[in-house]
Structure formats: C-alpha cells, structure tokens
Amino acid sequence: MKRLQLEDISKQLGYSKTLISMVLNGKGNQYGISKKTQEAVLKAVAELDYTPNKFARALRTGKSFFVGLIVADISNPFYSTIAKNIEAVLFEQGYNLMVCSTGENEEHEKRLVEMMVNQQGVDGLIVASTFKNADFYTNSRYANTPFVFIDRVLPLFNANYVVIDNYGGSIEIVNHLIKQNCKTVACFSITPSYISTIEDRINGYKDAIIKNKLKVDESLIKQIRFDTIQKDVEQSLNELLKSTTAIDAIYCLNNNITTALLIALRKKEFEKLASKIKIASFDDIDLFNIIDRKIISVSQPIEDIGKNSSLLILDVINGKQTNKSNVVLSTKLIER
Amino acid sequence: MKRLQLEDISKQLGYSKTLISMVLNGKGNQYGISKKTQEAVLKAVAELDYTPNKFARALRTGKSFFVGLIVADISNPFYSTIAKNIEAVLFEQGYNLMVCSTGENEEHEKRLVEMMVNQQGVDGLIVASTFKNADFYTNSRYANTPFVFIDRVLPLFNANYVVIDNYGGSIEIVNHLIKQNCKTVACFSITPSYISTIEDRINGYKDAIIKNKLKVDESLIKQIRFDTIQKDVEQSLNELLKSTTAIDAIYCLNNNITTALLIALRKKEFEKLASKIKIASFDDIDLFNIIDRKIISVSQPIEDIGKNSSLLILDVINGKQTNKSNVVLSTKLIER
DNA sequence: AGATAAATTTAAAAGGTTTTAGATTTTTGG
DNA sequence: CCAAAAATCTAAAACCTTTTAAATTTATCT
Structure with missing residues (x-):
C-alpha cells in the first residue's frame, strides 16, 4: 500500500496541491482560501487519513520539529526525570525529543552535538554539558542553533540556561x-x-x-x-x-x-x-x-528543570526570545 | 553562513554531484570510481567539513535512521536503563533513538505509534506496550514497519519480542x-x-x-x-x-x-x-x-533487553530477518 | 590505426512538500 | 454590461539528495 500524497488528495478533491498544503498548515485564511473550501479539504484529508511526508516538509522548510537532549547518562533518574518532563511539553507542541548520553565524556559530547546539528537537523538542543569551558559552543558554527543549557553552566558563557541554586x-x-x-x-x-x-x-x-x-x-x-x-x-x-x-x-x-x-x-x-x-x-x-x-x-525541583528548559527552547526556536534567559530554581531543605 | 551542499563540493572539485554522492555513500567501488578520485573526494569533503542534508537524503531514500522507543514511563529506572543500552547500540550503527512515554495509557500509545510511523518516519519501533491485546498492531497499516516488542508480550500475536522469563x-x-x-x-x-x-x-x-x-x-x-x-x-x-x-x-x-x-x-x-x-x-x-x-x-538482565532488542530491530530494518524472533532472557535469584 | 570492450564519469529524473508569483474567477461600482 | 478591484486558486520553482540510464574516456585486440 503506497503512502498517500498531496497529489492524490489533489486529484480526488479537484483542488491544487498548493491549496491543500496551505489549508493543512493553517494558512487558509492568510492566503484567502474560502471557508467552504477549507472545510471540504479538512474533511477529505481526515477521511483519507493523509499525513504529509515528514522529510519532504523538513527539506522544504528546514524545520525538523526535533529537539535534542544531551546528558551524561539517561539512566540516571535525575536526568530521566528531566527527559520525561521535557518530552511531555514538547509533545504538546508537536515536537519530538531525541535523547543521547555522553557518559561524561567530552569527545562523545562533541560528536553528539555535531551529529545532532549537522546530520539530524534538530531545531534546538538542550544540554547538560560535561565541558570545562565554553570554547566548543562559542564556535560560530553553532551561532544559528538554539541552545539551552541545563543543570550545569559553563563559565564566561552568555547562554540560555536553567539550573538549580x-x-x-x-x-x-x-x-x-x-x-x-x-x-x-x-x-x-x-x-x-x-x-x-x-x-x-x-x-x-x-x-x-x-x-x-x-x-x-x-x-x-x-x-x-x-x-x-x-x-x-x-x-x-x-x-x-x-x-x-x-x-x-x-x-x-x-x-x-x-x-x-x-x-x-x-x-x-x-x-x-x-x-x-x-x-x-x-x-x-x-x-x-x-x-x-x-x-x-x-x-531539587527536577521536574521544573524539564518544564522550564523545554518551554525556553521552544521560545528560542520560534524567535520569541530577545535576551538570553537565565533561570535559577530554588532548592528545598528536607529535615528528618 | 549558508550550509555547504553537494553542488558546492562539485564545483570546487570538478567532479559531478553524482560521483561525490557515490563516494560518500561508500559505493565508489561498486560504481567503479577510481581509487585516486575517491581519495581526492574524501579528502576535500573532510577539509570542507561537508555533511549531507539529512532531510534530502531521507526524502530520497525513505530512510530516517531513527528508531522509536515507546515505554510506559521513561523516568522509571527500568526503562531508562533499557533506553540507555538501546541508544548505545544504535549510535554505533549510525542510528538515533526517539523516546516517548505513554503513561500507561492506551490512547496515548496509539497516538505515539501513529505519529512516529506516519509523521516522524522512524525506520523501526521498539515498544513496551500497554495494550491488552494486539488488535491495534495487527492493523495492516503497520505491516511494513519493523516492530520489536519488549518487556511485555501481547497475546496471540506473532511478533518479534525480547522479554524476561x-x-x-x-x-x-x-x-x-x-x-x-x-x-x-x-x-x-x-x-x-x-x-x-x-x-x-x-x-x-x-x-x-x-x-x-x-x-x-x-x-x-x-x-x-x-x-x-x-x-x-x-x-x-x-x-x-x-x-x-x-x-x-x-x-x-x-x-x-x-x-x-x-x-x-x-x-x-x-x-x-x-x-x-x-x-x-x-x-x-x-x-x-x-x-x-x-x-x-x-x-532481571535489564541491559540485555536493551542490547538484544536494538540489535534485533536493526536486523529487521536491514532485512536480515527471516522468521519472527522471540528472545526470553533468564532471571537470577538473589538471596540475602 | 580502427573497432570493440572496459573503465570512469555525468546529466537528468525522482522523492513530496512549501512558497512565490501569477492566473483565474467573482464581486463591485458606474 | 464593462472595467477595475477583490477574492480565490494554481503552476512552477525550490529544497538537496540518490539513483538510473547514458555518455565519455581509456584500454585492448587485431
């Protein structure tokens, strides 16, 4: 069974691929597609159960709707709890999470960042970095990639971060x-x-x-x-x-x-x-x-690290950010 | 700074895009590209630090090099340990992991599977399913997607799985x-x-x-x-x-x-x-x-669930599988 | 040297979307 | 009823690879 594509819907409905694409992307009004047409398109698409090809869309728009998360060890409950909360927020917004562990190894962290940015094309990256300093991240290669650092900050580095006090x-x-x-x-x-x-x-x-x-x-x-x-x-x-x-x-x-x-x-x-x-x-x-x-x-308010950092990275990705954002979360003393 | 693309390398080197693509994909010999040319290409590409556009490649080949992992709760150490081991194996083979939690909710599991297969285009899926029966997965929609079930099996369902005894x-x-x-x-x-x-x-x-x-x-x-x-x-x-x-x-x-x-x-x-x-x-x-x-x-040999299931999904993805594979791992009694 | 075979290399098509620029249809005003 | 303006809609280009089919160059043989 071949995957349905825009062309098929277009033929069935008698509207152009352009129009259908516009409607599906919620730009129907913006491009002046009539209410009636929009409804017809949405109905047909729902019935035929069509979903756009992710790769074609990503190729054209340059957006992958993927966010990367790099931590020392995803099996550490501290980080996996963060991951869970990040994932929940991202999912709500139609984004996905890609998680990798560095094993507290700087070289591995380098490879992961390079890979995520260059090859996997993530839209943004949340990192609990193992690095001693920010040299690697200040490289202009990464100037265009949204970053949010969590848990650990790098010295002398003007970046977005969400950390504990x-x-x-x-x-x-x-x-x-x-x-x-x-x-x-x-x-x-x-x-x-x-x-x-x-x-x-x-x-x-x-x-x-x-x-x-x-x-x-x-x-x-x-x-x-x-x-x-x-x-x-x-x-x-x-x-x-x-x-x-x-x-x-x-x-x-x-x-x-x-x-x-x-x-x-x-x-x-x-x-x-x-x-x-x-x-x-x-x-x-x-x-x-x-x-x-x-x-x-x-x-430590572990959940809040996840929630805050994911909301922040989405803001950066969507250009809703003006200045670097630095969040410091308070701890709570527990006596026994 | 615009991203480098095949065209740029082609112009610099004086070889066609085709040739460069072939060499980069390790198909130089197969297509009879001379040793000398191959070396020249590899050297230039390394120097210019070019990496192919992931989306264009995925669009053309239909392969994303992503594997999805669906579990009840990624912050549960049991699952996060599995995730860590899966990720390590996949990374070695140039694949990436995308993790999602269902919160032990069937509807959520449905949405996640649909999304991963249809929209995100994962090459395969590893699932610890929350479902009572296999109805959802026997749907022909998923006939072409490689699946490996872990931890839990679904009754009367002929599928690949890796579980504990x-x-x-x-x-x-x-x-x-x-x-x-x-x-x-x-x-x-x-x-x-x-x-x-x-x-x-x-x-x-x-x-x-x-x-x-x-x-x-x-x-x-x-x-x-x-x-x-x-x-x-x-x-x-x-x-x-x-x-x-x-x-x-x-x-x-x-x-x-x-x-x-x-x-x-x-x-x-x-x-x-x-x-x-x-x-x-x-x-x-x-x-x-x-x-x-x-x-x-x-x-329970938790690490082994991760290792086995990831190796298995890669085999299925790469068509190295003939029959469904059922792995049952032994437990160990610990007296104190 | 000329014809044929073998070894290299390349042009063009295909993959499926989104967006730009433009075409067509409908409405409005006189 | 016609021209102009507004409202809808669409063709074609662009995104960047990989792969097919074909072209070109080099080697081989008489």
Missing part, C-alpha cells in the same frame, strides 16, 4: 548542620569537580562554614571518582575515622555518593564507629524515606 | 521461599494485571505453590493500583495482619510495590507486627543492598 542550597544545608551543633562537617565531593554544580556546592559548603565563624579544613574535603565511587568512598571514610579530628557530619555532594556512603556504612568496620555521624545529601531520593538513618537533604 | 523467575523465588519454610506466602500484585509480565508472575506464584503441594489462597493475592500505590499497599498490609491466617512472607511483583511496602513497614502500626515476615521482590534494586531487612529478589 546549588550554592544557595549548599549554604542552607550546611548552615542547618552547624545550627544542630555539627561543628566539624566533612564533605564528599566528586571528580571531575570543575562541573559548575559541584563547584557551587563546594563553595556553598565553605562559605557556610566561614559565615558561622568556623574554619574550613581542606583535609575534610574528599574527592570521589565517579567510576570508582564505592572504593573511593570507603577509603575516604576510613581516613576520616582514623584521623584525630572527630567528625560530626558528612555532607555528600550528590545522591550517588550518599548511596555509596550508606552502603559502606553497612560494613562491620564502619558500622559502629560512624553511628553518631550525621549524614547530609545534596539531592533527595526516595531511598531516604525507607532507611532508618535520618538523612538531611536538599531536594 | 517472568514465569520461571516467579517459580524460582516462590519455590525458594517455601523451601525456607514459608508456607503462607501473600502476593502483592499490580493493576492493570492483564499486562503479560504480571500475569506470568502471578501464574508462576500459583504454580510454585501447587507444585509444593500447598493450596493457593486467593484472599492472599492483593491488587495494588499503580496510581494509589502507597495507600493500597498499606491497606492490604493491614488486612493481612488483621486476618486470622499468619503470613510467613510477602512477595511483591515489582520494585515499586516493594518500595512502597518498605516505606509502609517503617510506620509504627506495622513495624512490630510484621518484623518476622520475609519480603520477596520481583526485580532487584540498589536499595536492597542498603537497608537492614534481607530482601530476597529476582534480578
């Missing part, structure tokens, strides 16, 4: 810990730590300590590598427990680290020693409602 | 419970229960009981509705605890239910009463490694 959330939770009489708060950070979210959280951690007239002890800030997360967490925990300074709390900069820490704490060698230590986590996950330990956390 | 896994875990002297095993199922995965798990549960010469007590099988999961679980738990029959174990048919049950068990009213009850879960999640309670679970 990582600094503020971090200040709030560390403040809270100190008010609860945790004077010595260790921090489990993650490598690569140049990523803006992590940078901001560390800065918030430090500034909260300073504002409370306490001293920042660099030896309490531990770097955890993403691909050896469990091992690194256990080693850092070991160091902390063996050191002479007693620790009141450990603040984990993301949910992966918190999870790893919780797993570590189930081991015999840590269980007792660390039982008094408070645990705080940037990013709140379901898990914290199930376990016995009372985790203090900062929850 | 839900029946076998269920038998194994219930068997294990009974061997551990849990004679009375309650079952928390989920509505809609016509979904093949759930059906198979319930059948496995029943058959394991029968094979062990015990009686199936229908009153121990509780239906949990997906959208009121927490409330329903607590109500069912309440019923069980109040009834005269003592329960040895509760078997939850998916990780959402298990999680809800674990949350419920933290409440004062249940905590003590249920402390002796063993908990079993179809689908193993990280959480089980962190909490104190020893959860017995069946783990």
Whole structure:
C-alpha cells in the first residue's frame, strides 16, 4: 500500500496541491482560501487519513520539529526525570525529543552535538554539558542553533540556561548542620569537580562554614571518582575515622555518593564507629524515606528543570526570545 | 553562513554531484570510481567539513535512521536503563533513538505509534506496550514497519519480542521461599494485571505453590493500583495482619510495590507486627543492598533487553530477518 | 590505426512538500 | 454590461539528495 500524497488528495478533491498544503498548515485564511473550501479539504484529508511526508516538509522548510537532549547518562533518574518532563511539553507542541548520553565524556559530547546539528537537523538542543569551558559552543558554527543549557553552566558563557541554586542550597544545608551543633562537617565531593554544580556546592559548603565563624579544613574535603565511587568512598571514610579530628557530619555532594556512603556504612568496620555521624545529601531520593538513618537533604525541583528548559527552547526556536534567559530554581531543605 | 551542499563540493572539485554522492555513500567501488578520485573526494569533503542534508537524503531514500522507543514511563529506572543500552547500540550503527512515554495509557500509545510511523518516519519501533491485546498492531497499516516488542508480550500475536522469563523467575523465588519454610506466602500484585509480565508472575506464584503441594489462597493475592500505590499497599498490609491466617512472607511483583511496602513497614502500626515476615521482590534494586531487612529478589538482565532488542530491530530494518524472533532472557535469584 | 570492450564519469529524473508569483474567477461600482 | 478591484486558486520553482540510464574516456585486440 503506497503512502498517500498531496497529489492524490489533489486529484480526488479537484483542488491544487498548493491549496491543500496551505489549508493543512493553517494558512487558509492568510492566503484567502474560502471557508467552504477549507472545510471540504479538512474533511477529505481526515477521511483519507493523509499525513504529509515528514522529510519532504523538513527539506522544504528546514524545520525538523526535533529537539535534542544531551546528558551524561539517561539512566540516571535525575536526568530521566528531566527527559520525561521535557518530552511531555514538547509533545504538546508537536515536537519530538531525541535523547543521547555522553557518559561524561567530552569527545562523545562533541560528536553528539555535531551529529545532532549537522546530520539530524534538530531545531534546538538542550544540554547538560560535561565541558570545562565554553570554547566548543562559542564556535560560530553553532551561532544559528538554539541552545539551552541545563543543570550545569559553563563559565564566561552568555547562554540560555536553567539550573538549580546549588550554592544557595549548599549554604542552607550546611548552615542547618552547624545550627544542630555539627561543628566539624566533612564533605564528599566528586571528580571531575570543575562541573559548575559541584563547584557551587563546594563553595556553598565553605562559605557556610566561614559565615558561622568556623574554619574550613581542606583535609575534610574528599574527592570521589565517579567510576570508582564505592572504593573511593570507603577509603575516604576510613581516613576520616582514623584521623584525630572527630567528625560530626558528612555532607555528600550528590545522591550517588550518599548511596555509596550508606552502603559502606553497612560494613562491620564502619558500622559502629560512624553511628553518631550525621549524614547530609545534596539531592533527595526516595531511598531516604525507607532507611532508618535520618538523612538531611536538599531536594531539587527536577521536574521544573524539564518544564522550564523545554518551554525556553521552544521560545528560542520560534524567535520569541530577545535576551538570553537565565533561570535559577530554588532548592528545598528536607529535615528528618 | 549558508550550509555547504553537494553542488558546492562539485564545483570546487570538478567532479559531478553524482560521483561525490557515490563516494560518500561508500559505493565508489561498486560504481567503479577510481581509487585516486575517491581519495581526492574524501579528502576535500573532510577539509570542507561537508555533511549531507539529512532531510534530502531521507526524502530520497525513505530512510530516517531513527528508531522509536515507546515505554510506559521513561523516568522509571527500568526503562531508562533499557533506553540507555538501546541508544548505545544504535549510535554505533549510525542510528538515533526517539523516546516517548505513554503513561500507561492506551490512547496515548496509539497516538505515539501513529505519529512516529506516519509523521516522524522512524525506520523501526521498539515498544513496551500497554495494550491488552494486539488488535491495534495487527492493523495492516503497520505491516511494513519493523516492530520489536519488549518487556511485555501481547497475546496471540506473532511478533518479534525480547522479554524476561517472568514465569520461571516467579517459580524460582516462590519455590525458594517455601523451601525456607514459608508456607503462607501473600502476593502483592499490580493493576492493570492483564499486562503479560504480571500475569506470568502471578501464574508462576500459583504454580510454585501447587507444585509444593500447598493450596493457593486467593484472599492472599492483593491488587495494588499503580496510581494509589502507597495507600493500597498499606491497606492490604493491614488486612493481612488483621486476618486470622499468619503470613510467613510477602512477595511483591515489582520494585515499586516493594518500595512502597518498605516505606509502609517503617510506620509504627506495622513495624512490630510484621518484623518476622520475609519480603520477596520481583526485580532487584540498589536499595536492597542498603537497608537492614534481607530482601530476597529476582534480578532481571535489564541491559540485555536493551542490547538484544536494538540489535534485533536493526536486523529487521536491514532485512536480515527471516522468521519472527522471540528472545526470553533468564532471571537470577538473589538471596540475602 | 580502427573497432570493440572496459573503465570512469555525468546529466537528468525522482522523492513530496512549501512558497512565490501569477492566473483565474467573482464581486463591485458606474 | 464593462472595467477595475477583490477574492480565490494554481503552476512552477525550490529544497538537496540518490539513483538510473547514458555518455565519455581509456584500454585492448587485431
């Protein structure tokens, strides 16, 4: 069964392809097609169940109605929740989403962007970038492609973005810990730590300590590598427990680290020693409602990142934007 | 800056568009283009950084190099892990993934399939269908579109699929419970229960009981509705605890239910009463490694669903398939 | 060298839409 | 009833590839 095309409808109806195309694109009035004709066309098209060939349309208009989403890992619930919300908004507007993961690899991110823009012809791109700086994106090649950055910002780069107030959330939770009489708060950070979210959280951690007239002890800030997360967490925990300074709390900069820490704490060698230590986590996950330990956390409005960024990219695509738009969403402290 | 096109390369090089197109598509030898010419073309194209217009190519060839993925909810880790693995395989082969969520809604699934096939022109579709039966998919409209079904099968439908051995896994875990002297095993199922995965798990549960010469007590099988999961679980738990029959174990048919049950068990009213009850879960999640309670679970080879289904859809797309392919992946019992 | 065969290369068509510029029909005014 | 204006409608071009069918160039053989 051959696909129906404009020509077929044209012959059946006795109107030109032009006219039918105009009506279908909602430009009937604009081009002065009479009400009666428009109705007839719409009715016939509905009956015959015709839909325009996507490629021909894209070729002619240069619009694909595709938006790309590039994140580190789509199987990470944080990003998949964002994806879900983006997709819902786009679908409403007749757009589609194309998702790819970089695996936190800069070269892979490059390839994906190139591919999406050059070959796949996306109309716009939403990116949680792994890059250290914006060099790649400031390239004039991308000047014409709408971009919205999410989750992470690139330094010195005037771009559209939708992010969380990582600094503020971090200040709030560390403040809270100190008010609860945790004077010595260790921090489990993650490598690569140049990523803006992590940078901001560390800065918030430090500034909260300073504002409370306490001293920042660099030896309490531990770097955890993403691909050896469990091992690194256990080693850092070991160091902390063996050191002479007693620790009141450990603040984990993301949910992966918190999870790893919780797993570590189930081991015999840590269980007792660390039982008094408070645990705080940037990013709140379901898990914290199930376990016995009372985790203090900062929850992020993940859905809002998706909704905001998708609405924003549509505005940019449709030329409804004048200035770059910078959205910073507030976090919420969750005590337990 | 206007996009480079075949014509520009042609003028610069002094070869026809035809020739350049042939070389770029790797058909140089097939059409007898000399080695020297081919090299010259490739070099020039690389230097000028030309990439063919995707839409023009798709229009001419009818191939989009897009595969669609339709699942109930892309923010569910189960599906997002599948998505990640599919995407990785497709990317290797020059294909792209387009993901959409149905929200477990049949009408929405219809719209998505129609849209992907008719308007977006995907080359193939991977679907975890929400439908009760295959009527929609047996429609001749879709006869020409490659489909691979995953996770769930539709009854009486001769199609390609990649699924888990839900029946076998269920038998194994219930068997294990009974061997551990849990004679009375309650079952928390989920509505809609016509979904093949759930059906198979319930059948496995029943058959394991029968094979062990015990009686199936229908009153121990509780239906949990997906959208009121927490409330329903607590109500069912309440019923069980109040009834005269003592329960040895509760078997939850998916990780959402298990999680809800674990949350419920933290409440004062249940905590003590249920402390002796063993908990079993179809689908193993990280959480089980962190909490104190020893959860017995069946783990599913989630990555393999993604890998297998994507390789399969590519075979179908490329006409390398003769008969429908049915893949059933084994589960693994995890004792704790 | 001339005719034929083999090796390279290319012109033109096809794919199905949207848009521009222009044609045709209908209405209006005198 | 005719000319001009307004209202509808349409032919053809454009979008940029890939592929078919044919042309041109080079090699081979007598």
